[in-house]
Amino acid sequence: MANWTEIDQQVKTWIMEAGDSIRESFKHSLSIHTKSNPNDLVTNIDEETERFFISNIRKAYPGHSILGEEGQGDDLTSLKGIVWMIDPIDGTMNFVHQQRHFAISIGIYENGVGRLGYVYDVAHDELYYAERGNGAYMNGVRLPSLTEVRLEKALVAVNATWLVKNKYFDEKKLVDLAIRARGTRSYGSAAIELAYVASGRLDCYLSMRLSPWDFAAGKILVEEVGGIMTNLAGEELDLLKTNSIFAGAPVLHGQILNDFLVRK
Known part of the structure; x- marks a missing residue:
């Protein structure tokens, strides 16, 4: 049986060490190349950070499996056992251009159930973390349960690109959603945006396409403060x-899902 307290302390130690290395890299030039398209960037720091985590996990927990964004983990077809989902730098474009609004994201699942989640905003030294059943925290301060707000008072995170060009949902309804809300934001890092939902800095977050390592940690955070996280059709991820x-407090989630996302 896994010792989750021990794992939690170990992960926090690794995250702080990786964060120090990333901040140190600000002083040096980056090696940047692309993946699937010219805007899908990866740097030597992404790859080095992922290697750092994978090497430590392999040594400390050889029976665990790993899903990593940069392809250095395992090729999994099931979530049996304990699985680590790692994004060494979520928001690489922000990292390259701004050295702000990027995060280390780690979600640890056991047989498909989220047990531990971590989102570390490196530039602001803010560590969001959660353990299933024990709440969510930011730098040691427990986050309160989400409070419901009406859409007209909600701050909604959505990439503007999805509002004007997408093949999944009615663009006019998404534009209407943006108009009805108090305001919209886009930070360019799913991990940070989900952490902001969990901490109440945002009221909900929508994205058309994310990989498991993008949202694995954020899902645990959001659910530990009473939020709901589904796909944009309201289905399980x-x-x-x-x-x-689509992540947010239950009532707001239901309102937006029914009024703007479900095809009628």
Whole structure:
């Protein structure tokens, strides 16, 4: 049986060490290349940080499996056992251009159930973390349960690109959603945006396409403060595939889902 307290302390130690290394890299030039398209960037720091975590996990927990964004983990077809989902730098474009609004994201699942989640905003030294059944925290301060707000007073996170060009949902309804809300934001890091939902800095977050390592940690955070996280059709997420994502407090989630997302 896993010792989750021990694992939690170990992960926090690794995250702080990795964060120090990333901040140190600000002083040096980056090696940057692309993946699937010219805007899908990866740097030597992404790859080095992922290697750092994977090497430590392999040594400390050889029976665990790993899903990593940069392809250095395992090729999994199931979530049996304990699985680590790692994004060494979520928000690489922000990291490259701004050195702000990027995060280390780690979600640890046991037989498909989220047990531990971590989102570390490196530039602001803010560590959001949660353990299933024990709440969510930011730098040691417990986050309160989410409070419900009406859409007209809600701050909604959505990438503006999805509002004007997408093949999944009625663009006019998404524009109406943005108009009805108090305001919209886009930070360019799913991990940070989900952490902001969990901490109440945002009221909900929508994305058309995210990989498991993008949202695995954030899902645990959001659920530990009473939030709901589904795809944009209101369905359960598949942790082994790309998903659309919709996270928020239950009443607001239901209102937006019914009024703007479900095709009628």
